Amino acid sequence: MSGKPRLTYINGRGRMESIRWLLSAAGVEFEEIFLQTREQLLKLCQGKTMMLEALAIRKLLIFSYISGKYNLYGKDLKERALIDMYVEGISDLMHLILLFPFSPPEAKEKSLATIAEKATERYFPVFEKVLKQHGQDFLVGNRFSFADVQLMEAILAVEEKVPSVLSGFPQLQAFKTKMSNMPTIKKFLQPGSPRKPPPDENYVATVKKIFKLD
Template structure:
């Protein structure tokens, strides 16, 4: 009996699908991708009724058509035992996931007008320093296992790591200022499955003007 193919449909870049990709990579599972290249393709998906809210990413898995990145992440976390072991751990994983989602804005900076990108980056640097990075540091210090929740890898670790990566591309001096977070970041980079993913052709480069133009054409024009 052959295993069911997992299929991810999104645009040709990181975006809202990247955290799901990294959860699957960390879990050691394979998936196929369809990259939309034209507005007519997403319109057809809407007509087909597989997009509950007419948005992507779309993850087709276990006979389900999953949309909304948070729902996709939670499904994958539960399916691959990365959601926490107890009710309390599961709740903490969810809290960290929501905080990471609010924090993870650095991948959107190329979508701002050129003249405002530096301002947006500086504003989010202040938010990172005043709110998110100290919170991440405290959670790691309080848990004292090297992970955000419990004593083993969870989706909380994976998604925080995924959101830290683009920040580190823009602001490489920030993470080293937080000792626990710095150790965590290096450990995640050295995770065999994540390291293999980051060096593979499934990992997209930092968004550029061509990517931005393509996304706008497919989703917003």
């Protein structure tokens, strides 16, 4: 890949948002091309450049590539295994958040309750315990990694829906403060950055049209 990485996706969060987070946390500038029609998607899928610059179908491969290239993947195989384990757990929570905008209106309340329950009773307690036990600033090896980026993304995504979600997690509150003040993340959280807003009705309609979800 030469020049800036190029991300091709719909103009919204979706599965691409975690890649935006990771590149931005690494201080990497990137370009974006936004899909607007199904024809563009089909043409892209028939091309020969999908591996690292198009849709996040091969998401884990892209994560590994970026993390390894920009020193966000631990110092050895043991740390890499821990990072992978934490990221996989966070991805389960993020999947619930990803699906939420597509829930029918009558199921929104139940879906939101599920997200809150999973976050406070299953996922966040694990990370609270990890941070408390080793007393370090970061999840793995006391150095900034992909796992920290994913956790920060998940915290903010859940807080958008459940503002008080961290009330019982002092370690995660401190973690969020530290991450928010890291220069690259602080920049990504500012208006005008590549970070996308929460999905709205227009985004949901575009996704359904392009991927034929109806």
